[in-house]
Amino acid sequence: MAALLEAERVSFTYPDGTQALQHVTLSIPEGKKIAVLGPNGAGKSTLFLHFNGILRPQEGCIYFAGARINYSHKALTDLRQQVGIVFQDPDSMLFSASVRQEISFGPLNLGLSREEVGQRVEAAMAATGITGLQDKPTHFLSYGQKKRVAIASVLAMEPRLIIFDEPTAYLDPRSTRDVMALLEDISRQGKAIILSTHDVDIAYTWADYIYVLAGGQVIGAGTPAEIFSDATLLEAAGLARPWLLDVYEDLKNKGWLPATAPVPKNKDDLLGLIPYRSRSKLAI
Numbered sequence: 549m550a551a552l553l554e555a556e557r558v559s560f561t562y563p564d565g566t567q568a569l570q571h572v573t574l575s576i577p578e579g580k581k582i583a584v585l586g587p588n589g590a591g592k593s594t595l596f597l598h599f600n601g602i603l604r605p606q607e608g609c610i611y612f613a614g615a616r617i618n619y620s621h622k623a624l625t626d627l628r629q630q631v632g633i634v635f636q637d638p639d640s641m642l643f644s645a646s647v648r649q650e651i652s653f654g655p656l657n658l659g660l661s662r663e664e665v666g667q668r669v670e671a672a673m674a675a676t677g678i679t680g681l682q683d684k685p686t687h688f689l690s691y692g693q694k695k696r697v698a699i700a701s702v703l704a705m706e707p708r709l710i711i712f713d714e715p716t717a718y719l720d721p722r723s724t725r726d727v728m729a730l731l732e733d734i735s736r737q738g739k740a741i742i743l744s745t746h747d748v749d750i751a752y753t754w755a756d757y758i759y760v761l762a763g764g765q766v767i768g769a770g771t772p773a774e775i776f777s778d779a780t781l782l783e784a785a786g787l788a789r790p791w792l793l794d795v796y797e798d799l800k801n802k803g804w805l806p807a808t809a810p811v812p813k814n815k816d817d818l819l820g821l822i823p824y825r826s827r828s829k830l831a832i
């Protein structure tokens with residue numbers, strides 16, 4: 549599959565001397581779900597700021613759709629329409645008087661007709677479940693509502709790649725479920741998604757492919773099954789194993805699952821592995 553976005557040996561040091569990225573090489577295919585997994589301070593947000601040209605690599609380069617990123621004003625405007633970032637802190641993204649104005653801002657700047665902007669804004673509000681909030685001032689919204697508005701304002705730009713920087717941080721369980729369901733919908737529309745997280749359960753169940761970042765370097769890359777079967781890698785990155793794999797291993801060790809049981813991808817897969825007879829015994 550062709551790469552939509554690539555980083556080639558990207559290094560970046562902040563002005564205070566913090567080396568945030570060191571020779572980071574990775575590739576984001578069109579239409580796939582990619583997780584960047586790593587502890588706080590690993591360099592995830594710094595990497596993402598390179599993906600839409602807010603930061604410029606001091607070494608190495610970034611390619612989008614096969615071409616090296618051009619940092620002229622015009623090229624960056626085009627790039628930012630194609631690569632949308634939902635920042636971790638929604639307050640850093642919201643500045644308009646009302647929800648509707650906030651979401652309209654980007655599409656209006658693209659020079660689209662009022663009608664086209666209206667359609668995009670309606671669709672983005674419907675997708676994020678905030679249609680009822682359209683006239684509310686953004687500063688009166690709850691954290692979870694602000695997050696939805698931030699996502700809607702990126703969706704309304706209709707980018708090819710959407711980056712979610714720790715989208716579930718500080719959300720309650722229900723909002724977390726809603727955001728992950730929304731990401732699933734967006735992915736089904738064929739868009740590429742990058743998500744950063746230190747939540748191993750989310751990365752394991754959600755991602756098609758995972759890059760593990762620690763200390764500004766890519767220290768692992770692979771499918772979720774590959775990443776989470778590598779104990780040395782998890783230890784080096786300070787990451788735990790997903791609960792699903794822990795329970796699966798425990799059930800196998802206790803003889804409640806055959807040694808040949810396929811590795812489950814989600815809770816339903818795991819429940820489906822438990823033989824009918826033991827399930828009915830458990831129910832009594």
Ligand SMILES: Nc1ncnc2c1ncn2[C@@H]1O[C@H](COP(=O)(O)OP(=O)(O)O)[C@@H](O)[C@H]1O
Nearest residue numbers: 562564566568587588589590591592593594595
């Ligand atoms: N504006 C900044 N100035 C100086 N250092 C920074 C800045 N932003 C981030 N850093 C440092 O760069 C490193 C990577 O940070 P960051 O990209 O935010 O990691 P993550 O998103 O994985 O938590 C950390 O050591 C952090 O302290």
Ligand SMILES: [Mg+2]
Nearest residue numbers: 592593636713
């Ligand atoms: Mg971050």
